[in-house]
C-alpha cells in the first residue's frame with residue numbers, strides 16, 4: 001500500500017515539467033532523457049556493484065567510459081567507414097558496425113579495467129581515501145593520454161546510416177539512435193537482473209555485497225569473483241561510452257570526467273551497491289537533466305545535485321541502499 | 324568414519340599459534356588438539372581469544388607464527404575458501420547469515436555440491452529446525468534471532484564438513500531455546516566433529532566431551548567436560564562461575 005503510493009508520487013513527479021513545457025517537446029525531451037539515463041546506467045551499474053561487492057570507490061570508472069568512446073565509437077566506426085559500412089550501406093551493415101563498435105568498446109573497457117584492478121586498486125583495498133585519490137588521478141592521467149593518443153579537441157563520431165534521422169510519431173520527433181540506446185539499456189538491465197537473480201554467480205555477488213567473509217567461508221574464491229565483476233563493470237562502462245559518443249555524434253577527451261560526475265550522482269541517489277537503484281537513479285538524472293536543460297540550461301547539473309541532496313536528506317542510504 | 328593416519332586420531336591441531344591484529348598481540352601461542360568425533364568446547368572469559376582462534380583456523384585471521392593442522396595437512400596461510408573446501412565449516416558469532424537472501428538461497432550458497440549425503444543432512448536440518456522449512460522462501464533478515472542462529476548452524480552443517488566451528492550459538496537466546504539448541508547440537512555432533520565456543524556453561528556441558536580454557540590469548544587448562552562440571556574452583560578461577 002505505502003509502496004504503491006510512493007510509485008504514484010514518483011510517476012506524478014514525471015509530469016510536473018508539463019507545467020512549463022508543451023506536450024510535444026516534453027515527449028521529445030523524455031525520450032532523450034531516457035536514452036541519457038541508459039548511458040548513465042551502463043556506467044553507474046558497474047560502479048555500484050564494484051562498490052557494493054568489493055568496497056572500492058572507483059572514480060576512474062569514467063575513464064573506462066572514455067576508452068569505450070574512443071576505441072569503440074570513434075576508432076572502429078571510422079575504420080569500418082572506410083569499408084563503406086557505416087555512413088553508407090545496408091541496415092545489416094549498420095547493425096554489424098554498431099555491434100562491432102560496442103564489442104570493441106566493451107573489450108577496451110574490460111582490458112583497461114582489468115589492468116586498473118590488478119595493478120593499482122589491489123594495492124588500496126580497504127582504504128577509501130587512497131582509492132578516491134588514486135582513481136581520480138587515474139581518471140586525469142587517462143584523460144591526458146587520450147589527448148596524446150588521439151586529439152586534444154572534440155572529434156566527430158559517425159552514426160551508422162540505419163540509425164541516422166528520426167521517427168516522426170504524431171509530431172513527436174524521436175531520434176532512431178535514441179530508441180536503439182533505450183532498447184540496449186533495457187536489455188542490459190534485464191540481463192543483469194537475470195544474472196543476479198537466477199545464476200550462482202549472481203547469488204555469490206548478492207551475498208558478497210552483504211558479507212564478503214562469509215562468501216569465502218562458504219568456499220568461494222572471492223578474489224577471482226572480484227576480478228570477474230570488476231572486468232564486467234568495466235566492459236559495461238565501455239559500452240556506455242561507445243553508445244554515448246555515437247549519440248552525441250562527437251567525442252572529447254573530457255568525456256570521462258564529465259560523465260564521472262553524473263555517474264557518481266546516480267550511484268548515490270540509487271544507493272551504493274544496488275543495480276535497480278542505479279537504474280532508477282539513472283532515469284531520474286537523465287530525465288531531470290533534459291527537462292531542466294531545456295528550461296534553464298545553466299541549472300541542468302545543479303538540479304541533479306539538488307535532487308541528490310534531497311534524496312539523501314530523506315533516505316541517507318539512497319533509494320535502494322541497504323542498511 | 325575414515326581412518327586417520329595420525330596415531331592420536333587428532334583431526335585438528337594448533338601448535339603455538341600467534342596472531343597480531345594491528346599493534347595487538349591477540350593470540351599468544353595457542354596450542355590444542357581436537358580428536359575426531361570428540362566434540363570440543365573452547366571456554367574462557369570475554370576477550371580471552373576464543374573467537375580469534377576460530378577465525379584463525381578458518382583463515383580469516385592471518386597467523387603470525389605457529390602451525391595449524393587439519394587431517395594431517397598444514398592449513399595456516401591457506402585462503403578461507405581453500406580451508407573451507409578441505410572440510411571445515413564455520414558459523415561466526417553474528418551467525419554470518421545473509422539477510423538479503425532467502426533461507427533457501429542461504430543454503431544454496433553454502434552447498435558447494437549436492438550429494439546424497441547433503442540431501443540427508445538437509446532432512447536432518449528440517450527435523451531439527453522445522454522453522455527453517457516453514458520459512459524456506461523468506462528473507463533471512465526477517466527471521467527471529469533464534470531462527471537466524473539456527474540457520475547459521477544448519478547452513479554450515481549441511482555441507483558434510485569434517486569439522487564444524489561454531490561461535491557462541493546461545494548468544495541472545497531464551498533459556499528454552501538454549502535447551503533446544505543443545506539437543507540439536509547433540510544430534511549434529513554425532514555426524515561431525517564440533518568445535519564450540521560457548522559462554523553458556525549449561526550448553527557447553529551438554530555438547531562438549533573435551534574442553535580447553537582460554538585466558539589472555541593462551542590455553543591455560545584442558546580436560547574432559549565431565550570432570551570440569553564438578554570442579555568449582557577451576558570454574559570460578561577462569562570462567563567466573565560456580
Ligand SMILES: Nc1ncnc2c1ncn2[C@@H]1O[C@H](COP(=O)(O)OP(=O)(O)OP(=O)(O)O)[C@@H](O)[C@H]1O
Nearest residue numbers: 344347349367368369370371372373374375376522
Ligand atoms: N579486529 C580486532 N582489532 C583489535 N583487537 C581485536 C580485534 N579482534 C579481537 N581483538 C581483541 O582480541 C582479544 C580477543 O578477542 P576475541 O574476540 O577472540 O575474544 P573472545 O574470547 O571471543 O571473547 P568474547 O567471549 O567476548 O566473544 C580481545 O581483547 C579483543 O579486544
Ligand SMILES: [Mg+2]
Nearest residue numbers: 373374375416
Ligand atoms: Mg567471541
